[in-house]
Amino acid sequence: MAQYDLIIRGGTIHDGTGAPPVIGDVAVKDGRIVAVGQVAGDAAEVIDAAGKIVTPGFVDVHTHFDGQVTWESRLSPSSGHGVTTAVMGNCGVGFAPCRPDQRDTLVKLMEGIEDIPEVVMVEGLPWNWETFPEYLDALDQRQLDIDIATQIPHSALRVYVMGERAARKEPPTAEDLAAMRRLVAEGITAGAFGVTTSRNVMHRTRAGDLAPSLYSDVDELCALAAGLNDADGGVFQIIPAPAEPAEVEFPILRQVAETSGRPVSFTLLDVPNQPGEGWRYHLKGLEQAAADGLTMRGQVAPRPVGMFFGLDLSLHHFSSHPSYKAIAHLPLAERVAIMRDPAFKAKLLAESPEDTNPTTLMLIGTFRGTYQWDDKPNYEPQRADRVDARAAAAGLSLDEYAYEALLGNEGQTVFYLPAANYTTGNLAPVREMLGSPHTVMALADGGAHYGLICDASFPTFYLQRWARDAAPDERIDLPEAIAELTSRAASLVGLSDRGRIAPGLKADLNVINLDRLELRVPTIEYDLPAGGKRMQQRADGIVATIVSGQVTYRNGQHTGALPGRLVRRGEALAA
DSSP, X not given: OOSEEEEEEEEEEOOSSSOOOEEEEEEEETTEEEEEESOOSOEEEEEEXXXXXXXXXXXXXXXXXXXXXXXXXXXTTGGGGTEEEEEOOGGGOOSOSOOGGGHHHHHHHHHHHHOOOHHHHHHHOOOOOSXXXXXXXXXXXXXXXXXXXXXXXXXXXXXXXXXXXXXXXXXXXXXXXXXXXXXXXXHHXXXXXXXXXXXXXXXXXXXXXXXXXXXXXXXXXXXXXXXXHHHTOOEEEEEOOTTSOHHHHHHHHHHHHHHXXXXXXXXXXXXXXXXXXXXXXXXXXXXXXXXXTOOEEEEEOSSOEEEEEOTTSSOOXXXXXXXXXXXXXXXXXXXXXXXXXXXXXXXXXXXXXXXXXXXXXXXXXXXXXXXXXXXXXXXXXXXXXXXXXXXXXXXXXXXXXXXXXXXXXXXXXXXXXXXXXOTTSSSHHHHHHHTOTTEEEOOOOBTSOTTTOOOTTHHHHIIIIIIISSOTTTOOOHHHHHHHHTHHHHHHHTOTTSSSOOTTSBOOEEEEOGGGOEEOOOEEEOOSGGGOOEEEOOEEOEEEEEETTEEEEEXXXXXXXXXXXXXXXXXXXXX
C-alpha cells in the first residue's frame, strides 16, 4: 500500500510565508500536508513539479458565490485560477437571513448590484433556509471544487429585522439596532467569518432603488461592529462611499474598528473624480491605525477595475435605446441580423437612451472610454486606442463608429473600460497601494457581474504582471507575491489552517508553470440556470490545483473531484 496519497516531487516550493523558496517534495495524506523536503516512499499519485513552482492554494477574500454555491458545484471562474478557498457575502449583499416574503427583495438587490440575472436566481436558489445559521446548515450539504467561507450581509440583515422600513429612509429603532447586533453575534458564533456592508451609491436595484445598507448611519454600522465584539470574532468588510472625500470616510472606518475591536477590511481604489488623492489619505490613515494598535486593511485590485461591454453582455452603447430594448431578448445572431438592416440602424441612431436607473445610464455613457479587444487581453491600453479616439480618427460620430464596431466578429467583440485604478493612464498608484504592509490584494468579485466584470482572474494576473513581467524597479518579489495570495489573505479573515505549506496544515496547493502563465480573453457561455450567460476567463500555466489533498484541476480541466466544503470559523480556528 502506498505510504502517501499524493507526492509533489522536485518543485520550487514557496511556503506562503514570504521566505525564500526551496526545491523539494510535498507529501499529502488524508487531506493534510505530512512532509515537506526530501520525501522518501511512494504515493498513490505523483506529480512531477521539476521546473515549476509549488504554492499554497490561493485564498480569495472578496467573492459573491452566495447564490452560485447553492446550485453549482464548480465555483468558476475563481477555481480555474488557483483559488482553493473563497470568502463570500461581501458588499452587504447575500441571501440570509431572509423570510419567505423577502426573497424577491434580496434577489432584486443581487441582480442590480452584482449583475446576476433575476431568472437565474429564481430558478437556481433552493431557499431551504431562513436564518443565517440555517443558511450555513444548507451549505454544509454542498460538495464543491473549492472551500467556501461566509460573511453576514448587512442589507439582508436590515431587511430581515426592519421589513419594508429597511428600503425606506427610516432610521432603525433602538430595538432594531439591538436585534442586528444580536444576529451578527449569532452568525459569527454559528461559523460566519465576518459582517459586510456598503456605502457605495452605485449599489442599487436594476430599477434604481438604493441598497438598504445605504440608508444606514454610523450608529447602525457600530451596532454591527458591536456584534463582532460580542462574539469576539470576525472581520468587518465595508465599501466606503467612493464619491465622498477620504477625510470623511476614513474616520468612519476607524470608528468601526474601534467599536468592534476586530479587523476592518475596506475597498481601496484610485477612483476617478474623487476629491484629492483619496487613496493616499487612506494609506496614511492605515499607517496611523496600525501605530495605534488597530487592525485595518485596504483591499486593493492589482489592475484597473474594469467593465466589459458588448452585444452579448449586460451593457453596451445602445442597450438602453428603445429600439434595441425591443430586440434584446432575441438570440445574438438574430439581433445582429436585425441591426444590419439600414432602416433599423437609422431608427436606433435617432433615439436616446432611456432607463429609470441613473447608474445604468451613467455606465452606458462610459462606453466612449472603452478599448476594443481582439485575441489578447490588454489591461494597460493607450489613450489613442479608445473607442472615441478611433471614431474621431475615422471621421465618424461615436454612435456611428460604435454601431459598426459592436457588430464585429458576428457581435461577439468585447470592449474593455479601465475604470478605477487607471486615472493616471498607468498602474503606478496600484503598485504603491500594493506595496503597503496594510493592504491585501483582493476585490476579484468571483460569482458576480456575470455580464459586466470578469476579475476572478486577479490571482493569475497578479503573478504574471507584478511578480514575473514587471520592470525590476516595480517588481514584487515572487515569495512576497505568493504570501499575499495565501497566508496574508487567510490571516486577514482567520483561516489559520491553510495558506502555508507546512506539516499538519490543510493540503490546498498549486503547481504552476510560471513561464507559461497567461490569461485568455473572456468568453461568453450560457451555462447558468434558465440558460443564463456569464463571462469565463481561463488561464494557461496552472498545471494542477489540489484541494484537501485531491487534484481538482489539471491544466485547466476539472478532474471531477469535489472535495470543497463549507468552512465554519470555529472549525478553522480549532484546526
